[in-house]
Amino acid sequence: MEGLSMKLVTAVIKPHQLDAVKEALHAMGVAGMTVSEVQGYGRQKGHTEVYRGAEYTVEFLPKIRVEVLIDEIDVEKVVDAVVSASRTGKIGDGKVWVSSVDEVIRVRTGERGLDAL
Amino acid sequence: MEGLSMKLVTAVIKPHQLDAVKEALHAMGVAGMTVSEVQGYGRQKGHTEVYRGAEYTVEFLPKIRVEVLIDEIDVEKVVDAVVSASRTGKIGDGKVWVSSVDEVIRVRTGERGLDAL
Amino acid sequence: MEGLSMKLVTAVIKPHQLDAVKEALHAMGVAGMTVSEVQGYGRQKGHTEVYRGAEYTVEFLPKIRVEVLIDEIDVEKVVDAVVSASRTGKIGDGKVWVSSVDEVIRVRTGERGLDAL
Numbered sequence: 001m002e003g004l005s006m007k008l009v010t011a012v013i014k015p016h017q018l019d020a021v022k023e024a025l026h027a028m029g030v031a032g033m034t035v036s037e038v039q040g041y042g043r044q045k046g047h048t049e050v051y052r053g054a055e056y057t058v059e060f061l062p063k064i065r066v067e068v069l070i071d072e073i074d075v076e077k078v079v080d081a082v083v084s085a086s087r088t089g090k091i092g093d094g095k096v097w098v099s100s101v102d103e104v105i106r107v108r109t110g111e112r113g114l115d116a117l
Numbered sequence: 118m119e120g121l122s123m124k125l126v127t128a129v130i131k132p133h134q135l136d137a138v139k140e141a142l143h144a145m146g147v148a149g150m151t152v153s154e155v156q157g158y159g160r161q162k163g164h165t166e167v168y169r170g171a172e173y174t175v176e177f178l179p180k181i182r183v184e185v186l187i188d189e190i191d192v193e194k195v196v197d198a199v200v201s202a203s204r205t206g207k208i209g210d211g212k213v214w215v216s217s218v219d220e221v222i223r224v225r226t227g228e229r230g231l232d233a234l
Numbered sequence: 235m236e237g238l239s240m241k242l243v244t245a246v247i248k249p250h251q252l253d254a255v256k257e258a259l260h261a262m263g264v265a266g267m268t269v270s271e272v273q274g275y276g277r278q279k280g281h282t283e284v285y286r287g288a289e290y291t292v293e294f295l296p297k298i299r300v301e302v303l304i305d306e307i308d309v310e311k312v313v314d315a316v317v318s319a320s321r322t323g324k325i326g327d328g329k330v331w332v333s334s335v336d337e338v339i340r341v342r343t344g345e346r347g348l349d350a351l
């Protein structure tokens with residue numbers, strides 16, 4: 001059954017890194033993505049973090065959530081590409097997580113499973 | 118154990134189709150939904166797509182994410198209803214995916230599982 | 235293998251309860267969270283619900299989605315804390331759900347699994 005299931009890779013990243021992530025995914029042939037604006041904090045809650053050149057002590061900072069549905073067979077290379085492209089080396093670079101999806105449907109065509117990606 | 122687990126149906130659709138999706142879900146007795154604004158692209162990244170009468174060559178287009186927690190027993194009919202109501206037949210109609218949830222809790226009452234839906 | 239897997243706890247709550255949820259999670263040592271603005275309705279769709287002192291008959295009301303990646307070993311206490319902190323006792327208090335994640339990566343360090351939380 002290998003290669004027959006789909007995964008959802010979710011990343012919460014710095015807004016400035018979105019272009020790099022998009023390019024990295026495009027370069028490896030990932031066909032689509034969904035992004036949304038979120039806010040969050042990680043382990044340095046209450047400490048300062050730099051955003052757009054200013055120091056913030058507020059707890060929530062703007063982040064971007066990226067979601068990519070992929071063939072399970074590509075999960076390691078997609079995760080590595082997203083992590084690489086998101087990394088600046090400074091605190092607050094983000095988290096990436098992988099979850100399983102039972103089914104995917106492409107609305108226009110009704111295709112299901114890997115064909116729907 | 119059939120009928121004892123819950124699924125999350127997520128759809129990323131065209132904003133204009135939200136009312137149709139909402140009506141379709143309501144008509145079949147689905148008790149609730151959560152929506153949020155997202156942006157995305159699918160297979161035509163870099164090509165034009167029409168949104169509100171104008172052609173866009175920008176890569177990200179506004180979409181709506183719909184999330185519905187349901188009894189697993191209803192998953193096929195809910196997916197079919199969402200796909201049907203989202204479809205315009207033009208590119209960019211969206212993706213629907215299904216994932217498993219371990220537990221659901223209704224905050225006000227503390228009910229869990231299917232009773233919480 | 236117990237304690238070696240991660241869970242994602244998602245809550246859709248009243249905006250006014252976010253501070254209470256944040257404090258409850260912080261008090262129990264949860265290291266991070268992601269929040270976003272959503273809209274939704276539950277079982278009283280079409281009935282009135284009070285938001286910021288005014289009655290609404292519109293169907294969608296503003297809610298906040300909270301997402302927390304945690305060690306599976308903490309799932310019960312995190313769920314209980316979120317449910318407790320979200321509860322006002324009035325309709326519309328929200329839903330909390332738990333799902334499984336296969337992998338988590340901390341972008342800056344490349345750590346994986348429980349070390350990435």
Ligand SMILES: Nc1ncnc2c1ncn2[C@@H]1O[C@H](COP(=O)(O)OP(=O)(O)OP(=O)(O)O)[C@@H](O)[C@H]1O
Nearest residue numbers: 040041042043091092093094266267268302303342
């Ligand atoms: N446990 C968590 N659950 C849900 N979201 C989280 C969690 N931890 C972090 N996030 C999200 O990821 C974003 C970035 O987190 P961040 O990179 O600061 O994590 P970190 O573990 O503190 O790593 P670093 O030490 O590199 O800052 C946060 O703003 C938040 O949106």
Ligand SMILES: Nc1ncnc2c1ncn2[C@@H]1O[C@H](COP(=O)(O)OP(=O)(O)OP(=O)(O)O)[C@@H](O)[C@H]1O
Nearest residue numbers: 032033034068069108157158159160208209210211
């Ligand atoms: N692989 C994917 N991962 C995550 N989200 C996706 C993916 N593909 C598409 N989406 C989301 O779904 C939205 C609609 O995608 P779209 O309908 O264009 O898919 P498609 O496969 O290109 O189908 P079509 O050929 O009908 O346009 C995108 O804007 C994006 O938000």
Ligand SMILES: Nc1ncnc2c1ncn2[C@@H]1O[C@H](COP(=O)(O)OP(=O)(O)OP(=O)(O)O)[C@@H](O)[C@H]1O
Nearest residue numbers: 149150151185186225274275276277325326327328
């Ligand atoms: N089945 C569902 N699927 C997805 N999201 C839901 C669902 N039900 C509720 N929600 C989300 O949770 C929010 C709060 O729901 P709500 O608390 O009204 O649930 P309820 O079951 O009607 O409980 P109550 O009777 O206490 O109002 C909604 O606005 C919506 O965003």
Ligand SMILES: [Mg+2]
Nearest residue numbers: 042043044092
């Ligand atoms: Mg941090």
Ligand SMILES: [Mg+2]
Nearest residue numbers: 159160161209
């Ligand atoms: Mg497309």
Ligand SMILES: [Mg+2]
Nearest residue numbers: 276277278326
């Ligand atoms: Mg309700």
